[in-house]
Amino acid sequence: MPNALAQETSPYLRQHADNPVDWLPWGEAAIERARREDKPLLVSIGYAACHWCHVMERESFNDPQIAALMNENFVCVKVDREERPDVDAFCMEACQAMTGHGGWPLNVFMTPELVPFFAGTYFPPQPRDGMPSWRQVLEAVAATWRERRQEIRSAQSRIAEQLAGAARLAAAPELPPATLLDEAIERLRVRFDRRHGGFGGAPKFPPSCVLAFLLARGERVMSELTLERMALGGLYDQVGGGFHRYAVDAQWAVPHFEKMLYDNALLARVYLRAWQTLREPLFREVACETLDWALREMRGPEGGFYSSLDADSEGEEGRFYTWTLAEFEAALGDHAAEAARWFGVTSQGNFEGGRNVLSAATRERPPAFGEWRARLRAVRERRPRPATDDKRICSWNALMVSALAESGAVLERDDYLEAARAAVQFLLGPMRPQGRLKRTWKDGDARIDAFLPDYAHLLEALLALYEATFEPRWYRAAHQLADELARRFHDPQRGGFFETAVDTPSELPVRRKEIEDHPLPSGNAAAATALLRLHALSGEDRWRELADSTLRLLGPLAGRHPEAFGQLLLALDFRHGRVREVALVADDGTLARVVRARYRPHVVLAGGDPDDVPLLAGREAREGRPTAYVCEGFICREPTTDPEALASTLDA
Structure with missing residues (x-):
């Protein structure tokens, strides 16, 4: 029974x-x-x-x-x-x-x-x-x-x-200095694996938050090698796209095979930014293939995204994803010998039972790669599939919205933007019954009051979707959500944010603060990141003050333990950076394309109706042409209608 x-x-x-x-x-x-x-x-x-x-x-x-x-x-x-x-x-x-x-x-x-x-x-x-x-x-x-x-x-x-953990910490009186950011990079350099990328030895988890921080700081050696080796190794699903959870070895060759929604959302965004920075075609391909996999295999009919795919199928770990040489040859026929050399397939295999985890030989894919992958995928799809955990989790869905929105805007992929809109509508609708955001949803049933990461990641997603579409409804929703986040989670005595809301009953004997990325960005760091961006769009100092309380609370720890605080370091980099607020008026997409052509971590972007977003207030088009206002602290330069002049100003 x-x-x-x-x-x-x-x-x-x-x-x-x-x-x-x-x-x-x-x-x-x-x-x-x-x-x-x-x-x-x-x-x-x-x-x-x-x-x-x-x-x-x-x-x-x-x-x-x-x-x-x-x-x-x-x-x-x-x-x-x-x-x-x-x-x-x-x-x-x-x-x-x-x-x-x-x-x-x-x-x-x-x-x-x-x-x-x-x-x-x-x-x-x-x-x-x-x-x-x-x-x-x-x-x-x-x-x-x-x-x-x-x-x-x-x-x-x-x-x-x-x-009680970090709830006992108290915020320092001052913000951590900008020098802490360079010190953190030097500490990361000590742990960096110069042969295979990543930090430390086996097992290796994708360091998504650290890579985002390194790219924002303009560091290329550690970030590029790590991104390349992860994309070429068995950690990446060479046939279907998307990343497995971690590698059991130091070479990224053999993964633990479950696929998590959050890993793929974070990594798709990092690979997109790496492509914007380095213009390496493989990084764009990996970003798109990861998002395409999520849309194909992880999306529910209501627009939300499932949580994960199991590591096991047919009672064996990795059975769905691995190949014997005989299976590989049967799938590819005359192409098998060339493809086996490129994917590293041998009769001995590199996994249990003589099976092979596929990897890639080089960054440059062979001309026949698309055909190889299509044939392998067709065979694989006839296998029993790993089980799907089809519950929807608010924060993980929000991370995917951010990746889809940013990628849709940069790559001009309307399908990504539509998927991001649908997922947000799901999060703000069925996952918010009676106006209260919930953590999980399955089969029409939303349960468990949302936690800090749910609010923080959704706030960031709403801002990302606004900046991608210039639809003011997402900015208004972000402003409302930020009010809820501050009211329910902020600690006015010691700084930062609690994990549980003040008005959510908890059976636990202590009210705790989660501070480290593991591997999702911590709720505190995500809140600080989103609130700083909201401040730059709105000009409201209260949002920056709330973010500062978190930076003052956790900044010293982040400097000493950068692998665990990548997202907080990213927020601190934004706080100390020369933030440009760019307001576009009457733009037909030309000026937005200039702003998005490169990864610009210290830019916030507003467009659309001047009545909806404070950064747009009072801005007018010059001579009826698309016009850009580049501001710092809401003090703006002379507006320009020249795309080249806009690029030059942003790069100065």
Whole structure:
């Protein structure tokens, strides 16, 4: 008989509905039961595309004897980390503090008062490689609770205070200096892998936020090599487009195969900006292929985007994406020998079972590349597909809107702009029932009050869509959302923003602030970025003051740990940069094309009806021709109708 998870909308939770474990969803009912029975909570956290989450379910959660042990001694709670980033972050910090590492599946044992006292990640069904079995862990924790529960409870207040994390930090009196930005780049240079790109060794995750910061600062060596090697390696899906979540090696050759919406939104935007900066054709192709993949495989009928594709199919990791030499030759026929050399396909393979993860030999694609890819894709589409987590997440959709809007404007792709509009209308409509933004949506059901990243990324998306289309409705929506963000999340005492809204009830014992990119831009950094851009468009100092409180709070940390604070460094670079506010009047697209021809990280762009956006107020066309006003701090130069003069002014 299914457990309580059968009533949930999360595909990850539903995957566990038939386990013999008496799972409950996170919430007051589970907590009340733990208090009533004086049992610890066993909080198990994962997500639908997580390979090792599936493994632990098959090995342990489906075992009737292990399930009986769990049910007897604990109140068992399943959490989708994508639905509840607050619970996940709280538990992950506890796990890292206790063990020195983290990951998913994440298993945390809490007192009924919600204070963690033991944590770990994956445990095997039998002891191996120095790891205890899951049964041994359960028995040891149950015995500890029976024999030492008062001792555990006596430490609760101290542990809860430690888990408040960044909420205990206080903002510095002054903004971090601009010199911090160069110091951060030097620290990144020390960690940079000069052979393969990226930072550090295996495993390697795409450093999207750091790359965006480096491009904004004009750094080319680290950013170009990293972008090239990721695009040529197995991290990138050479057949279907889009990126896998991370590489298990230092060479970007073999990925962990799940595909996440947020990775692809962030990377598409970075590759677009790299193309604007470097004019490398491969980078434009990768940006477009990534967005085309998202429109083809990740878009729901209402305009929102699904969350992820699983790593596994047919019971094997990577089965959908990899090839034996025989499969490859059957698909390509006479082209197989040449294509195998270029894609690196061999009889031995570079993955499990003699299978091959495809990579690319060079930046320049062969003339027959399009035909090769079409044939391979046609064969691949007949394979059983990886499972799709089709819940829509507000912040991840907002990241995709930003990528589509910016790319649509720069590349003049109306299909991208239309997709961005449709997704925003979905976020501001079905995902905002009764006027309150929600975190997730599935099958017509919007659930869970939105968190800081949902508001912050949506605010940035609305501004990106306004700057791409000059439709004032998006600017007005951004202004309204910024008011909500400030009212619900800002910390006026210590600066920055809390993860949860002040008017959203929370079961957790502390109200926390998430500050690092992991790998999504942190909500605090995204809020600072968007608010600074809103200030530049509106001239309202309150938005810059709110952003400054975050920069003063987190700037020193960002300088010391740049790999974890790329988005905040990007915001600080904008704050210290020479920001140009460009107002276009009566433009037919000619002047906007000049502004977008290069990546200009310190430019905000306004156009359309002068009555709607403050930056446009009082601006008139000269002699009835498209006219550009280039301003700094709302003080404008003499307007120009000459595209070359506009480009020269922006480049000065």
